[in-house]
Amino acid sequence: MSGCSLVGVGAFRSSVQIAFQQLPRPSCGRLRVSPSRCFSLRPLPVPHPPLQCQSAPRPTADRRPVWGSLCGFPSRQGVRARSTKKAKYAVITHYVEVPRNYDDATGLPFREEDLGPAEVVKIFGPSLSTADANRLLHIIHGRRVAGTLEDPELRVNTVMFGPKHMNAALEWLRKTVPVDEITNAGLRAEDELAVLEGGVEEEGQDENVEEQKPSGGWLKGKLFKDIPSNDDIYGPSVFDAIRAKNIARHEELLRKQKEADEAKRLEGEAAFQSGELQTLGQRTLGQVRPPPSPQMQKWIDNATSDLDAPPDMTKTQRILPSAVVALLVSGLFVAFAYYYTPPRRSERLWPDIPPAAATVGLLCLANVAVYLAWKAPPLWGVLNRYFVLTPATPRPLQLFGAMFSHQVFAHALVNLVTLWVLGTRFHDEVGRGEFLATYAGAGAVSFLGSLTAIVLRNRLDLTTLGASGAVYGVAAAYFWLHRFEGFKPFGVIPEAYKGVPGVAFIGLAIGLNVAAALSPTTRMDVAAHLVGLAVGVLAAHLIEIKRALRKGVEGKTPA
Incomplete structure (x- = not known):
């Protein structure tokens, strides 16, 4: 039995969210919600004026590098000379040492071993778990080294942490792990400038530069480790060489790029229509994402939230309205099951179809129908609001819409x-009233458990959808009614044996x-599945x- 789809930023994403993130994002700083309602950021272009720094003289073997320049940043040569020293905690503290596979959501180790529970309580208090505290420290330390401490595009990875925890983590790291944050930010700005100049290729080195040194950097969430660096501070600058090369081939590159963009745009539109969407793991550096058509962009904007962050709500405010609606509707279905009387065959809409098969x-x-609706972009706005459970912006009706929704x-x-297979058997045994009460109650309460x-x-970056909670409830109710009877699935158990008891399937x-x-x-x-199982067992009981009670009433004889 497949689980409910649980998606989010990073590894937990739905296919439609992934599709949206393949599209080039317009130049604005809004935080938006994709069709799976996970928060992500659009790139915010920031002008980078050319750095006109006069680098310090090259350090010799018996002299420390001279730190300082006309613009307040040390030269690359000085940083590389210092980066050979061993860090205090044997961790990465210099920008040029950032590994190629660095990711802001993972961060960098801030010491040899993570904090223990006692240390976490001392720094953050009891309001933050040990795992979350160490994750936050990894992310903040990585940003200090990568020069992205003030980058607004990366806030999505720490949206679940409050300002109090962020400030406490930064203050502790600055006291414990010395990092030259200003120098790292300056080196990152240089690498960003090289990329924005248009002369740095992500998938290879500049063939006209004779000597190249590895560098590190972060731009739009990507590392650029192969940006050329010229150690000869008195010779021609790398930027001049790159600019000269680009002028020579400018016209040819424009023509080829235009043809490639048009081909990939058509390919991307075909992929959206066919549902063959590319996963994040298949993307490579330098790959051009096809732009959407104007009509597609209009549908995307209609399905996109204009919130900069999740609404400021307490946990009770997020959970209580959905809890009241879920329990109220479940109670109404229980009352419906109690008073429901099956209609006569002549009164049924399809008298020749068994009631179980019809229901x-x-x-x-x-x-x-809802699965097919996800393939229609004009419907994405309605589906985002009512057919995906989004704890960041909860709506009570999502509990019921999400149980019919698959992507x-x-x-x-x-x-x-x-x-x-199991629903028709359960329906034949208990009737339409009890079946619908079990299905609706298990579906709604299971999503309430997931929301909680x-x-x-x-983890307000997560969303969930699917009928698994309701299906788990129906299956658990059926197997609990036959918990001591033997089942022989697919006929693999010989006739001489009783078979597998129903309670074993629940345990499995x-x-x-x-x-x-x-x-x-x-x-x-998992939370929705386990709650659905519990509701199914309760319904069977x-x-x-x-x-x-019915047998007791029927067994009594009138006096």
């Missing part, structure tokens, strides 16, 4: 096949979800109580 079939068709075909297929778990963990589902929760790369919404 489960309509639920499957509703899921298929991946395999996810929808596994859920609907399971619903048909995400909010309490301060719990075990698989616990194993997924322990995996660092899981994309399953209430059905057994109802049966016992």
Whole structure:
């Protein structure tokens, strides 16, 4: 049984969100929400005036490098000379040592071992877990070294931490791990300037530069480790050589680039229409993303939030309205199940179709309809608001819309096949009223559990959707009613044996979800699955109580 899709910034993303992030983003500084409602940032171009620094003389073997220049930054040569010294904690503290695979969401180690629980409480207090505290320190230390401490484009990776925790982490790192933040930021600015000049190729070195030294840098979330650097401070500058080369081939590059952009734009539009979307792991440095058509851009803007950050709400304000609606609607379905009377065959809409097939079939068709709606860009705005559970901007109706919503075909297929196989059997046994109450109650309450778990963990960058919680509830209810009976799936168990008891399937589902929760790369919404299982078992127990009461009433004889 496939899990609910749990996505977010970085590794946890839905296919439609990934598609949006393949598009070139317009030049504005708004934080936007993609079709899966995960927050991401559009690039904010910042003008970079040319640095006119007079570098200090080259240090000799018996002389320390002279620090200082006309613009307040030390020269590259001086930084490289100092970077050969061993750091206090044997960690990276210089910009030129930043590894090629550096990522802001992961950061850099700030010492040989992470902080323990006692140290975390001493620095941050009891409001932050040990794992989150160490993650925050890794990110902040990486930004100090990469020169991106004030970069607004990277705030999405620390949106779940408050200003108090951010300031505490920065203050502790500055006291504990010395880093020349001004120098690192200056070197990053030089590398950004080289890229913005248009003469640095990400996938290779400049063939006209005889001697090249590795450098480090961060631009728009990417490392540029191969930017040429000329150690001869009295010779021609690298920028002059790059500019001269570009002038010679300017016209040819413009023509080729225009042809390539047009071809990739057409290819990208075809990929959006066919659903064959490229994953983030398949992107490479220097790859040009196709721009959307004007109509596609209009649909994207309609589905994009103009919020700069998640609304300032307490945990109770995020959870309570959805909890009230979920419990109220679940109670109404329980009352419906109690008083529901099946209609006669002549009164049914499709008298020749079994009631179980009609009920489960309509639920499957509703899921298929929403899946197809995700393929229609004009509907993305409505789907974002009501068919994805977004703890950053919660709406109570999302609890019910999300249980019919799938963006991946395999996810929808596994859920609907399971619903048909087990749902029709459960429906035949308990009737339409109890079946619908179990399905709706398990779906809504399971997403309420997921919402609560995400909010309490301060992971407002995550979103979730799928019918798995409701399907888990129906499956658990069916197996609990037959918890001691033997099942022989696919006929693999010989006739001489009783088979696998129903309670074993429930235990297997719990075990698989616990194993997924322990995996660092899981994309399953484990909280929704486990809550759906619990609601299904509770529904089966209430059905057994109802049966016992009915038998007791029918067994009484009038006096």
